[in-house]
Amino acid sequence: MGQTVSPTLSAPASPALSIRSLSVSFARREADIRAVQQVSLEVGPRECVGIVGESGSGKTQMFMAAMGLLPSNATPSGSVLFEGEELLAADARHLNRVRGSKLTMIFQDPMTSLTPHLQIGTQLAEVLVCHSHLSWSEARTAAHRMLDRVRVAEPARRLKQYPHELSGGLRQRVMIAMSLLCEPTLVIADEPTTALDVTIQAEILDLLRAMRDEAGMALVLISHDLAAVAGIADRIVVMYAGRIIESGATAELLRQPRHPYSAALINCIPTVSGPLLARLPTLPGQPPQPGDSIEGCAFAPRCPRAAERCRIERPPLQDVGSAAQVACHFPLST
């Protein structure tokens, strides 16, 4: 169920990541929680895809499933192919060969995502020692070079330091460096700037863009902040309550969103130009809790355009125009 969201670039090469009908549910005492429902998505080899949604939309869990990082009470179903090989329920050896080297992930909390009792240099070098079978000194040299690339000042000193001696922004740079060491095919960045100061956020996003241009890998950028994603993504995918509700090329989606939710998100972005508003526009209401079972369109309770049909029948994801999709009974017309 659900059409596959295809890359906008007409790349003849096979996709780096191909997610098909992925569902993730968490076992709870009273009832299972379905965090991700029947999501299908493809990421092309050099593509940058932005995944946007509020917390609880399932955007993070989707990729946790791909990386095999779901907790033990979570059950994924469907298929996730990376470079043509199935990741879900792959055996540990295959999974460990892929992740950390060709498929890497940057997490949202740099303050707690690095091991406190190991030096930065060790944590970087071990990736190379493990995957590329370098010696420890060779790996440290490579780590030094990578820290240069991600524009960390005084890399030699930093290599010997411990995570708590670095600022949040620096730690995130280290995480980025860690993800690039083995020349990955796809990097997943899960809210990489959310925990950082606003001024640092821009720097990190710039860094990600620069790295992607240099290294030419595919990039998935997950965020609740549409503005952050807009500057860097080729294509944007909007998620709500565990499903994809719209996707399309960035420029087009921003100019003419089709789903009322996307329109509302864009509306919420404060702009420097334009009329001075007395009050920033917000989206009324709350997204549904991951545990709620919903009939009809999940967005209906908050949608200004909702009709009776929306509350009964869930709109399927359909192709509109070239390489764009929307799940809405009454999409905004172009």
Added chain:
Amino acid sequence: MNARFHDFAHRLRANPGALFALAIIVALTALTVFGPRINPNGIETLDWLHMAAAPSLQSAHWFGTDRLGRDLYARTLEGARVSLSIGLVASAVSLLIGIGYGAVAGYVGGRTDHLMMRIIEILSGLPLIFFVIFLTVIFGRNESLLFFSIGAVGWLTMARIVRGQTLSIRRREFIEAAIASGAGTGRIIFKHVIPNVIGPVIVYATLTVPQIMMFESFLSFLGLGIQEPRASLGSLIADGAGEMEAAPWILLIPGGFLAALLLCLNIVGDGLRDALDAKES
């Protein structure tokens, strides 16, 4: 309050191991109390004809006899009675001390609390047995010394727990309301703080009893505790250890009794603590 108790009881009922252990404790305690009525041999009566006799249900000595011909059934039950009573009484005493100490420390707070906790820290670090040995050197073997030192074992943990609970409760609104309505400090501690602290107290009280029993047996085993002709499980085990090769039952029976009691008390205590923790989180 009632809802919390319900949850707690439910979780406890779901723990078959703890319930089984509880049943064993009740059974053994009943045996201790009613056992002698069934087979009335004196604990000091010497049976010259049956010295170090093996246990047998046919003979008059169900559990056998020791080296001097004393009936092991009677002596084991007596020993169990002594150990249990000391355990319960000393626990009750250290409980009271601990609760009082902890409640005061937690309620008064500030530097008093700090000092009181430092004292506990230092005392916790000392292995009590050395303290007891030291006192024994000075004052000689003395039963009041025994009780004093045993009572000293249990109150430390209880004081810590109660202080922690008091601290967290003190900050809650209803205490502020009570203070605002003019209730005195003592009254507040008794009517408000203590009832809310009762849960963890019961749990750790259950864990204190085996701790104290173990300590008393330990002292009695070494000869520093209960002395002849009275018996405690510890001293019986000491006797038995000496006769291990020839008459193993003299060791096995009191040893098994003590092991069973301690094990079951610990299991019940753990079960209560798990039921409590799960509720709190």
Added chain:
Amino acid sequence: MLRYFLMRLGSAIPTLFIIVTIAFFLTRAAPGGPFDQEQTLPPEIMANLQAAYGLDQPILVQYGHYLGALLHGDFGPSFKYKDFTVTELIGQGFPVTLQLGAIALALALGAGIPAGTLAALRRHAAADYATMSLAVVGIAIPSFVVLPFLGLLFGIYLHWLPVAGWEPGSLRHLVLPVIALALPPLSVIARLVRASMLEVLGSHFIRTAFAKGLPLRTVILRHALRPALLPVAGYLAPAVASIMTGSLVVESIAGLPGIGRYLVQGALNRDYTLVLGMVILYSTLLIVMGLLVDLLYAWLDPRVALGR
């Protein structure tokens, strides 16, 4: 790091001094003397004995003598074992006790940590329940019950190991006592490690480690173990105290010629100098343990050493 160590050392020495002083004055202040147990002696002989042991001097002088002797490692003569000084008795017995205790501690750590880790990794599986059940048994049942049982089973019925006795350099005689001694701290450590490891495994940095494709063994050994061991470091001093306490009983039952035996005898015989010497020895050991534990904390968590 060095400064931190020196600071801790600096506060340990006064503590020891206070202990020695209090202990000394308590023994001298006690009612009755060390010779009360003997048959009543004629007063002149009593006076001679008192003089010989220096007991007729004013108490502060005695204190001074004691301290002075202490700094030379002389604990004074034993009142009971007339031919020996306390120092000699300690010299004979301490190596045995030290050997026993050190091996027991090593066993408690060496078996307890892997057991707890295994239980955490196989949570709610058979290995977990089995390990934790054994742990409850290990904690609940005292060593003076366990050792005779073990002796009965392995010594008398199975004839695998000797029940009691001691030959210098013989390891076989240590097996059962070490097991009985190590069992309680081993069980506590296993439980601590299980709980701690479960918590650490839920951390973000462990998630990162897995995301890097590191094998499970590396994640556990290099990333998870050190933070998980923090509570164990906190338990080390009580563990040593527990082993010290247990050694009294284990040495008695197994007939091992260690100082634990002397301590108990010293109490029953009211042998002041012996007990005093023992108390000082054990206190020193505990304080040294405390220092080592502090150092260990600093290594396990670099933030401590840097003064955070």
